[in-house]
Every structure is written in C-alpha cells, then in structure tokens.
Amino acid sequence: MNCRTVIISVLLVISTVIMTGCATPPKKEEVKVFYPEAPALAHIQYLTFYTGSLEIEPDKSSFDVFLTGERKGSRLDKPYGVAMYNGRLYVCDTNRSVMIFDFQEKKFMPMQAATTGMGKVILPFNISIDRSGNKLVTDSAGLRVVMFDKNDFYVKAFAMDRAWKPVDAVFFEDKVYVADIKNFEIVVFDKGTGRVVKTFGQNKSKPEESLGLPTNLAIGEDGIIYVSDAGRFQVVKYDRDGHFRGAIGALGSESGHFARPRGIALDRANRLYVPDASFDNVQLFLPDGQLLLYFSKPGKGPGDLYLPAKVSIDYDNIKYFEQYVDPNFQVEYLIFITNQFGDRMVNVYAYGKEKGKKYPTEEELKHQLMERLKQLEKEKGQDGKDEKSTEGSGNK
Numbered sequence: 209m210n211c212r213t214v215i216i217s218v219l220l221v222i223s224t225v226i227m228t229g230c231a232t233p234p235k236k237e238e239v240k241v242f243y244p245e246a247p248a249l250a251h252i253q254y255l256t257f258y259t260g261s262l263e264i265e266p267d268k269s270s271f272d273v274f275l276t277g278e279r280k281g282s283r284l285d286k287p288y289g290v291a292m293y294n295g296r297l298y299v300c301d302t303n304r305s306v307m308i309f310d311f312q313e314k315k316f317m318p319m320q321a322a323t324t325g326m327g328k329v330i331l332p333f334n335i336s337i338d339r340s341g342n343k344l345v346t347d348s349a350g351l352r353v354v355m356f357d358k359n360d361f362y363v364k365a366f367a368m369d370r371a372w373k374p375v376d377a378v379f380f381e382d383k384v385y386v387a388d389i390k391n392f393e394i395v396v397f398d399k400g401t402g403r404v405v406k407t408f409g410q411n412k413s414k415p416e417e418s419l420g421l422p423t424n425l426a427i428g429e430d431g432i433i434y435v436s437d438a439g440r441f442q443v444v445k446y447d448r449d450g451h452f453r454g455a456i457g458a459l460g461s462e463s464g465h466f467a468r469p470r471g472i473a474l475d476r477a478n479r480l481y482v483p484d485a486s487f488d489n490v491q492l493f494l495p496d497g498q499l500l501l502y503f504s505k506p507g508k509g510p511g512d513l514y515l516p517a518k519v520s521i522d523y524d525n526i527k528y529f530e531q532y533v534d535p536n537f538q539v540e541y542l543i544f545i546t547n548q549f550g551d552r553m554v555n556v557y558a559y560g561k562e563k564g565k566k567y568p569t570e571e572e573l574k575h576q577l578m579e580r581l582k583q584l585e586k587e588k589g590q591d592g593k594d595e596k597s598t599e600g601s602g603n604k
Contacts (some may be wrong), residue, residue, distance in 0.1 A: 225405070240534050241511040243503035244575055250562050251492075252503050254511035254542070255532035258297070259283050259554035261316035264309050281317065281472065284553045287546040289334035289376075289471065292522040293341050293358070299546065299554060300332035306345055309554075311528040319360055327354055327362030332377040334424065334471065334518065342376040344384065353377040353397075355546040366397045380427045380448065387435065394422065394435065394450070408450025409435070417452035419444060424471040424518070428478045428495075436482070441465075443472060443482060456480065456497040464491070464499040471518030475541060475559070483516040483545060490519060490545065498574055503557075504545075511557070514550035519543060519556045529556055536563050 222586035234322065236553035242250035253580065256323065257266065260283025284307060289300035297309040306319040321327040322345060331349035341358025350368040353374050366377070366384055371388035386398040393409035409419040420439020427433050431448040443466075446452055457466045467486035474480055478495040490513070493499055504513045522542045533539055543557040561567055568576065 212584045213528045221393050225299050233404050234269060240363075242534075242537075243511075244262065244501055249565055249567055250537065251501060253534060253537050253539075253558045253560070254504075255529050255542075255558055257510075257556065258309055258554045259551055260553075264311065264314055266314055285373065286548050287553050288517045289332070289336075289346070290326075290518050290520045290544045290554060291335050291343075292520065292525050292542070292544065292548045293337045293343075295525060295528060297544070297554065298335050298337070299345070300335050300345065302331055302333060305329065306332045306335065311525075314463055318320060319356075321356055321360050321362045322354070326365075327356060329354055336378045338379040342379065346374050346378065346386070348373060348375055353384065356382075364402060366402055368395065375423055376425045378425045378427050380431065380433075383448075385433060386426065387421060387425050392419045392422060392439070394419075394425070394433065394446070396450075406450065411452070414452070423469075424448070426472045426474045426480070428474050429476060430478065432478075434472055434474065434480060436469045438469060440565065441467065441469065443469060443480065454497070456493060457482070461487075463502060464493075466491075470547075471520075473519040473521050475521050476523070481519040481521070481543070483513070483519050485515050485517070485548075486515040488516060490516065494570060494574070498577060500573065500577075504555075508550055508552070511555065512552070513545065513547055513555065515548040517546045517548050519545050526558075529558070532556075533558060537561070538563050 217427045241254040243252040248528045259345050261281040284299060284301050285303040287299045287301050289299050295312040299307045301307050306322040308317055308319050322329045322332065329345055329350055331347060333348040334346040343356040345354045347354055351372065352365045354365045355363040357363050371390060372388045374386045375389045376387040378385050382399045383397050386395045388395050393407045397403045398405050407440050409422060411417045419435060420437050423438050424436040425433065432453060433446045433448065435444045437444050442455040442457045457464060459465065462468050466484055468484055470483045470485050472480060472482050480493040481490055483490045489502050489504045491499060491502040496536040505509055506512065508514060526539050526542060529542060537560055539558040539560040541559050543559055545555045547553050
C-alpha cells in the first residue's frame with residue numbers, strides 16, 4: 209500500500225466519523241416511579257440521578273472518540289451533604305472536595321475556593337445555602353465551618369477555641385447554628401462577628417431534654433430547630449433560644465420509628481424529611497410529627513436508595529429537571545437525596561400532585577392515618593390471638 213492510498217484511507221475514516229455526528233450515550237431509564245404507589249394519589253415522583261461527569265457533560269463527538277478514545281469521566285466517591293443554588297448542585301464528597309454539577313455550563317467540577325487558600329476544606333461533610341446564595345460548608349476534619357458567598361468566594365470561617373467536631377451548620381437570620389457531635393450540643397455563632405453567642409442541647413437537670421449524638425440540622429420558617437440525633441434515634445426539636453420543644457420518632461423498625469436517622473430537611477410548609485440509613489428510605493412527617501408517608505426502598509433501581517445520607521429541598525431550579533416530570537404531575541419543589549454507595553449517588557425527586565385530582569386536606573390525612581393505624585393495630589392484635597389459639601390447640 210503506497211503513501212497516497214494510506215492518506216486516502218485515513219481521510220475516508222475521518223470523514224465517516226465526522227458524518228456520524230456525536231456519540232450517543234446510554235439513555236437514563238424512562239420508567240416513571242411514584243410514591244405512594246397507585247391507586248393512592250401520588251405526592252412524589254422520582255425523576256433522575258447524578259453520579260459524575262457522564263450524566264451532565266456533553267458527549268464527545270465521534271471524531272473526538274476516534275482520536276482520543278471513549279471518555280471514562282470522573283464521579284463522586286462518598287457523598288454526604290447536598291444543596292442547590294442558581295443552576296448548580298453542590299455535593300460534599302467526603303473523600304474529595306465540594307463538587308459541583310453545573311447545569312448551565314454542563315460541567316462537573318470541584319468548587320475551586322474549597323480546594324485552595326483560606327477556604328480549603330479537608331473533609332467536607334455538609335453544606336447549606338441560604339436564599340441569597342451564601343454557603344456553609346462543614347469541615348469535620350478541619351474543625352471549622354467555612355462560609356462562601358453566592359459566587360463561591362471564601363468569606364470567613366467559624367471555629368471554637370476548644371475541642372469540638374462540627375458536622376452540620378445552617379443559617380437562620382443573623383445567626384449560624386452548628387451541630388457539635390463531640391460535645392453533644394448546638395453551638396450558635398453571630399453571623400457577622402463569628403463569635404459564639406450560646407450553646408444548648410445539654411440539660412443536666414433534665415437529661416430527657418439532652419442530645420445524645422447530634423448529626424444534622426434543619427430550621428423551619430418559624431425558627432424551630434430540628435436535630436437529627438443518632439444517639440436518641442429521634443429528631444429533637446428546640447426553639448431558637450435552645451428550649452426543648454419535644455421529639456419525633458423512637459428506636460424501632462415500624463413506620464414513624466428510626467434506626468439510623470441522617471440528614472434531615474424541611475420544606476416551606478414545615479414538612480419534615482428524615483432519611484434512614486438502616487431502612488434505606490425516607491419518612492415524611494407533618495408539622496405536628498404525624499407520619500404522612502414514606503418512600504423509596506433498598507436497591508439499585510430507579511428511585512431506590514443505598515445508604516442514604518442527606519435530603520435537601522429546592523424550589524427555584526425546577527426548570528433543569530422538567531424533562532423528567534410526568535406531564536400529568538404538577539411539581540411544587542425538588543428533593544435531592546445522596547447515596548453514599550452505588551451508581552446513583554444523587555437521586556432527584558419532585559414533590560407535587562397529580563393534575564386534575566382532588567387531594568385530602570391535612571386534617572383529612574391525619575384522620576385517614578389514624579384510621580389506618582387503628583386497623584393495623586386491630587390486625588396485629590388478631591394475629592396475636594390466632595397464634596395463641598394455634599399454640600393452645602397444639603398443646604391439647
């Protein structure tokens with residue numbers, strides 16, 4: 209084969225590759241998953257998932273594939289905290305850094321200010337974002353909470369002059385509330401000065417009001433602070449001054465109970481989301497602590513969870529996920545849930561209603577739930593009687 213023949217052959221291959229256009233990636237599943245399952249009225253739709261660059265970055269053209277080979281992409285390793293702002297999904301990868309899924313630029317990348325300089329974090333555990341775009345990243349190894357502005361620039365850090373271990377932090381008005389897992393308390397900083405205003409969560413005279421192992425925080429519109437407590441197996445409530453206001457749940461495997469409660473979240477109606485790493489599901493509670501529903505299950509399929517870590521709520525970025533929404537489902541807000549293992553490390557759901565359907569009020573829901581619980585107790589009691597009856601028959 210002479211030189212001219214070789215050149216022509218290469219040009220023909222390149223021409224063919226260019227004409228085929230961009231390589232088509234594997235499509236995400238198009239199955240529609242709703243919770244609760246039909247025939248019940250749906251409140252939540254599973255939309256999609258993200259694990260790394262393959263789900264967000266543009267596909268390489270066939271010509272680029274021909275020259276450089278298929279892209280392998282980069283991915284999350286062990287995520288925990290998650291939050292979204294202005295087209296960017298921020299994920300705390302505890303084995304890497306704060307990673308960003310940028311839906312406007314179609315990029316997956318680290319948050320630069322968190323990787324170098326004064327803003328560098330060692331072990332980013334949780335992230336929260338206020339409505340102005342200010343961010344709090346909890347660095348559990350660096351023993352501080354780092355604040356970034358809406359443009360992801362470093363602002364300041366909150367730290368203690370004694371031993372502590374921050375695991376979560378949230379803004380509320382002019383304060384920053386931090387869960388300290390080492391001292392089993394909540395530390396309150398002044399947002400402007402960075403000084404400690406108060407601590408609460410330990411009450412020697414009333415140990416039943418004390419925290420056991422605080423891991424995650426959420427604050428409602430009314431200023432009530434919710435603390436996910438892995439030591440008490442509950443979500444504990446305090447007011448902004450640190451006064452105990454009750455608790456939700458208890459240790460157990462039944463609905464409304466917890467085994468390993470993780471990163472909680474509240475929507476604007478103060479409905480509480482509690483993921484459980486033992487059950488691989490999320491329970492949703494009404495403001496008075498009444499269980500509304502639970503969703504997801506252990507597994508690796510659409511909507512399933514695999515060691516869920518954190519829930520985050522977002523009202524402002526629905527447009528980036530509309531392509532996944534069922535046309536008969538009206539979305540109110542988005543729900544993000546991180547998995548610490550598996551190939552679906554950030555699951556995206558939507559809370560809303562089926563179009564054209566009449567939904568019961570909260571009072572009607574409570575009544576239905578009470579009736580359902582009574583029925584379950586009745587069935588449980590009947591099962592117990594049947595077992596005793598069977599045992600008695602066998603002893604005769």
